[in-house]
Amino acid sequence: MRIRYYIVLFLGLLSQVAFSQNVRFTASVSKTQVGTGEPFEITFSVNAEGASFVPPPLRGFEVVAGPNVSTSMTSINGNSSTSTAYSYDLVAPQTGEFVIEPASIVVGGKRYTTAPIKIKVVKGAPVQQNARSGSSQGSGADDLQQVSSGDIGKSLFIKAIVSKPSVYQGEQLTLTYRLYTRLGIEANQLDKMPDFNGFWNEDIKSKTPYVQWRTEVYKGQAYRVADIKQVILFPEHSGDISIEPMAMTFVVQQPVPTEDFMEQFFGNNVREVKYQAKSNKVTLHVKPLPEVGKPADFGGAVGHFTVNASLDKKELKSSEQLNYKVTVSGAGNLMLMQAPNAIFPADFEKFDPKVTDSLSENANGVSGYRTYSYLLIPRHQGNPTIEPVKFSYFNPETGRYQTIATPSFSVKVNKGPTENNVTAYADDEQDITRTEKDIRNIKTDDVDLSKVGQGFFGSIWYYVLLLLGPLLFGAAYAYRKWYEQYNSDIVKVKSRKASRIAAKHLVNAQKQLNAGNSKAFYEAVFRGLYGYLSNKLNIPVADLNRENIVAGLRARQVQEPLINQLVHTLDLCEMARYAPVSGIAENEVFNQSKTIIHDIEDSL
Structure with a gap:
């Protein structure tokens, strides 16, 4: 037994040593020598699932962007690994030699630190060796025009950024869709919004009707940046949950090379190009709530x-x-x-x-x-x-x-006015007292008695009412049996209530339409159609998407033109919830939604 104990102890220590040797937490910079005012990037990377990341104080530098958190997962021969990177864009305002102190993170209950990094800051921005001849490295609005044709993907893109790469089930996190552009944008349109399957989601409503632009430096380039959408997510189950990309179509002004001095001077050397941008796919690691120590009255609050x-x-x-x-x-x-x-x-x-x-x-x-x-x-x-x-x-x-x-x-x-000398709460046991008002004397004189049949007792109405009780009881019992059978099928019950639920949302849509609130109008129409389809097709709201809706309607032999009309209306409402639309009469959308529900009811 003693030998077995030491063997188990030795294997446990050996596994811990092997695990600690496999964990790598490193710090790297894009440049070790920079000029004053020149941006550079520092990245802290860990090849395991970490927690409690603590960045260094970054003394002597200004943070112009970050932290930007990115997580990647790989699986080779069934072995999965996770790596996370925390990056900052920094600028040094003064010359000198500076030391970026170690960052720290906890992996497997052990805290790891990076090695310090020395940065030399010289006066002015040094000329880069790979820079094109004749090109200038500017920043801000002037630098937005220094883009070569055909390079739209590097000049305009959307990043999906999560506040936490790893959370517990039910723990809230924020997902931000951030637009980076170095081009002028003429128009935009939302093509696809993720379904957020596996999450309860709440949109963060903007206090202003327009996006707030700012300038940030990303990988050494200056961009105009705006947060176009923010969503609060609550994971509904544990595991690795993926969020599909968000897609938008933009009409941008792409610079065109020209040798005409007048076009260069007046800035007319641009052309409008239609370009679709997609955000990156995000995968979140959701940890289950521990069973150890869970109280019996725990109601899911996180x-x-x-x-x-x-x-x-x-x-x-x-x-x-x-x-x-x-x-x-x-x-x-x-x-x-x-x-x-x-x-x-x-x-x-x-x-x-x-x-x-x-x-x-x-x-x-x-x-x-x-x-x-x-x-x-x-x-x-x-x-x-x-x-x-x-x-x-x-x-x-x-x-x-x-x-x-x-x-x-x-x-x-x-004691209240309707309580008759009864004490439910008492310090000592008490008898219920009797007063002269409890039982009054029985009056025996001048009693007027009548024979059977002369009054209500014993009359025909007496027997009719006497038989009416059992008959009503039997009718009530039969109705209850019918009601239980009629409502025993939950799917049919939800289907019957679908149109009434949709009608409530459409009434709200009518109010918003009369008030001139376009965004709230489309939101109400969208929720009305989705709520109707969820109940009618017996599909949970979390699993309700375009593919499931089309498949459910086709399975119930709904005509294709009606399905296409429904999908078109849903796409229109979805787009109008996040971006303004023009050229569409909202009255027509409202009447079309009512017609679609009516036609589906007739078809089913």
Whole structure:
């Protein structure tokens, strides 16, 4: 046994040594000698799944862009590996020799550091050896014209950037689609937006109707940059989840070489070119929530939260209303978590809570609070206690579950006007007292009696009503059986309700159309059609995409022209939600959507 123990110990130590030897965390720079004001890039790369990345202080340099995080995964003969790179674009404002201190990251519970890097900064920008003769290295708006023809892909592209390459299930992260361009843009159109299958997503609404442009240096070149869309994602399951690219079509001004001095002087040597750009495909590693230490009352909350409770009164009479509120505040998946388990005294009549949200979405995620309002009615006098409400959540930073609780509340319930000397809550056992009002004396004199058949008792109506009870009971029983059978098939129930749900969205679309809110109008029409198709075709919203919709309608023998009309309307609404469209009458879109739903109902 002792020999076996040492063998196992030795193999464990050997595996740890092998793992630590395979981990490489390095730092590299594009240049070790730069001029003042000349941008260069530093990259920190790790060939494993890391956490808690800590960059160096970067003293003596200005960060003009970053951190830009990129993750790649490879699989060779069934062996998968992950590598992550954190890059910064830096500029040195002063000459001298500077040292970039080590960065650090945690891999497998062990912290790794990079080697320091020396950078020599000289006065002015040195001439690059591979620069074309006669070309200038400018920056800003003037540098945007220094683009050779046929090089659009390097001068205009979209990057999909995630705030975290690895998250827990239910943990929020931000996905940003960032446009880089060194060309003038005349027009744009959204071609395809990812479906975000496997995620609950919330769009970050811009405070301004126009994108905010800025200038950034990327790989030594100056670009005009704008964040064209930001989405908050909540992974619904663990594993590696991929997000397909976003596609847009642009009409750009491409420089054309010319020897005409007048065209060069007035800047007319450009031509308009149509170009489609696609973002990079993003793969996220989603870790499952640990089973170790999971509380029994865990309701799926992931993030950072606090909880507190309040009562509108602490003394009242029986049968009066009491309002009890539980508020969960913080940042995380507030809209997806279950209500806390609140336990009230047995003599309290309680109703389902009213849920009120006050949430905000920004680049840091979803934050705010959710309030559960309970209406309680104590039925008897006494001194009951409302026990604390426990709330459990998972903290992704610590990787552990945490349980917090509200304070308890003592309530004094006085005797109400409808309560008859019954004390449900008492410190000592008491007998129920009898008063002279409980049982009144039986009056025996002047009693007016009647024979059977002369009054209601024993009459024909008496027997009719006597038989009516069993008949109504039988009818109610038969109706209940029919109702249960009629609603036993969930698919059919959802299909029957599909048109009513779509009608609610279309009513909202009509309101937005009358108010002149174009974006909200297309959003309502899009949600109405998607909600209708999800219920009608029995396809979960998370799996609802163009391919599944077309396949579901074809399987139900819907005509191809109607399917094409539906797909065209969905594409139009999808495009109008993210980019303005012109030349389309919104009234026609609204009437066409109602006609499509009506025709599908007739076809099915």
